[in-house]
Amino acid sequence: MATTMKAAILHGREDIRIERVPVPEAEPGELIVRVGAALTCGTDLKVFRRGYHARMIVPPALFGHELAGTVVESGEGVTDFSPGDRVVALNSAPCGQCYFCQRNQENLCDDLLFNNGAYAEFIRIPARIVAKNTLHIPDHVPLEHAALTEPLACAVHGFEDSRPHPGDTVAIIGGGPLGLMMVHVAALAGCEVIAIVKHDGQVEAAQQLGATHIVQTSSVRKAIQQTRALTPKDRGVDIAIEAVGVPEAWQEAVELVRKGGTVNFFGGCAVGTHVTLDTNRIHYSDITLRATFHHTPAICRKALDLIAGGRFQASAFITGHAHLYELNRVFEKLMNRSSEIKTAIVP
Helix, strand or coil: CCCEEEEEEEEECCEEEEEEEECCCCCCCCEEEEEEEEECCHHHHHHHHHCCECCCECCCEECCCCEEEEEEEECCCCCCCCCCCEEEECCEECCCCCCCHHHCCHHHCCCCEECCCCCECEEEECHHHHHHHEEECCCCCCHHHHCCHHHHHHHHHHHHHCCCCCCCEEEEECCCHHHHHHHHHHHHCCCEEEEEECCHHHHHHHHHCCCCEEEECCCHHHHHHHHHHCCHHHCCEEEEEECCCCHHHHHHHHHHEEEEEEEEECCCCCCCCCCCCCHHHHHHCCCEEECCCCCCHHHHHHHHHHHHHCCCCHHHHEEEEEEHHHHHHHHHHHHCCCCCCEEEEEC
């Protein structure tokens, strides 16, 4: 194996450089994986725009976190994986010991370990992620489909956290990758899905992925009116899930639900953001407000099973392919609201 590799290094705001760096070596408990596919992600796009992520990455640093590939080296003590195994390695792993882990809230772990470096020829998988959150990929599942496991786990977690029932009417605000995943997950669960989107490409994608109704508008007021009109006596939806991450959409979600309904603030807003909500409506309409962050090892396994089962339309989410040296162009295209959902970067 070569001693150096090509990798994307984030140096700051909108500054990614493809550089030659040493190929990592496996320490005890670790794996080295040859990256077969690394997917673009809304979180990576935000990091590209801002130049950092307070919890995940401080430049200069290796970049990217959605990947699948093939094990090329296993460190001392690794018994579950061998060179040649096809694996998806998740981007984090909880400690298993803290207050939150002990209460089955591993997504809130006090020592949540993150890993970056998917936009490269090889990536080192830390021992904790090897032990807790690295999964074998079934032979029939393409690597680029398996790489969807991490974002799908977030979508599954958010959907299940909303306490849905088959037949519920679920409104999902946002037609980005995670919003569309949420549409598909809700449809597969037997819900009547209303997708609230802005762009033509999002309309087509939401229809393909199982949305029962489409509300296409950039006006919050119109979105509320049109969505409520799709429910009996304009009473509102059973569940409203915000998947954009802007204050206006959080406020919109509260106005979409019926009495006794549930709102999930799934999209993360910028630090320091505040919203104003109608406390009278929330209280006297008995509305439940929830917010779901990240995923857990159990949810990640459920997501890969969903992909492997065949009902999940994985190919619909991979709408482009590019080489590593094209990464800057890909992100610039995504910043201009391209119709691409996810691009598979093939090192």
